[in-house]
Amino acid sequence: MSSPEGWGEPLYDRVLAGIAPGSSVLDVGCGPGVFAAFAQARGMTVHGVDLSRAALAQAERTAPGATFAIGDAHQLSGEYDVVALVQVLAHVTNPVKVLQEAGRVGGAVRATVWGREEESDIRLFGEALEPFLPPKDQRRTPAGPPPLTDPDRFRKVAGLAGLEVTALDEVRSPFAYPDEDSLVGPLLQSDLGRYAANRAGPAAVRTAVLDTFEPRRNGEGYRLENLFRVMEARAAG
Numbered sequence: 001m002s003s004p005e006g007w008g009e010p011l012y013d014r015v016l017a018g019i020a021p022g023s024s025v026l027d028v029g030c031g032p033g034v035f036a037a038f039a040q041a042r043g044m045t046v047h048g049v050d051l052s053r054a055a056l057a058q059a060e061r062t063a064p065g066a067t068f069a070i071g072d073a074h075q076l077s078g079e080y081d082v083v084a085l086v087q088v089l090a091h092v093t094n095p096v097k098v099l100q101e102a103g104r105v106g107g108a109v110r111a112t113v114w115g116r117e118e119e120s121d122i123r124l125f126g127e128a129l130e131p132f133l134p135p136k137d138q139r140r141t142p143a144g145p146p147p148l149t150d151p152d153r154f155r156k157v158a159g160l161a162g163l164e165v166t167a168l169d170e171v172r173s174p175f176a177y178p179d180e181d182s183l184v185g186p187l188l189q190s191d192l193g194r195y196a197a198n199r200a201g202p203a204a205v206r207t208a209v210l211d212t213f214e215p216r217r218n219g220e221g222y223r224l225e226n227l228f229r230v231m232e233a234r235a236a237g
Contacts, residue, residue: 003175004182007226008086010173012038014230015084015110019044023081026106027066028073028098029088033059036066039084047078076101085111087228089148089157099161103235109163113148115170115227121216122175122226125187128212132196132205151229158233167232175224183222184209 021043030048049071083106177183
């Protein structure tokens, strides 16, 4: 599901806090280059890596002064003042390996993850769709270790990667949707949204979403508050 424009600026500010202009930044999993452009505008030299050629093509347009290349987060190269892992760790095969690589090539590591589900208004999307989903006892339970949304788990994974955590802070980021369509439209295009719409019809899903989000109405639009955690770390020893 896509996020509204500008949602990441408070998060990016915290990621770059204390980083001097002119510092070299490796943006791992750079996607379309939004964070890279943000860092570049603050006077930093940015190199981005991603596995998607389409994303890199967009990044080159978004941040034309940065450099970009195909690259795997599990196998980094070069030397940088800062390695930034902005909302990447939840999407990699081995977060420990990725953090280990970040500590190897970076003087500092800055990594972000979502907060726990109950800490963010994004949970309301799930609550709105709940009546249209199978009973909980019929749903597949995700396999694997606890998510990094748990701060203790986040710290533990960093330690396993050989990193010393120097700070783990919370950032609240406003998600501003200007109207009903911008709130509901991306949800209906998601896997869960399509599933719900196939069962109950798009109109029923739309009504459920708007009813659920009514307390978050802000004029003609909606304002959500979502929590993220930002880790500062460096290679131990």
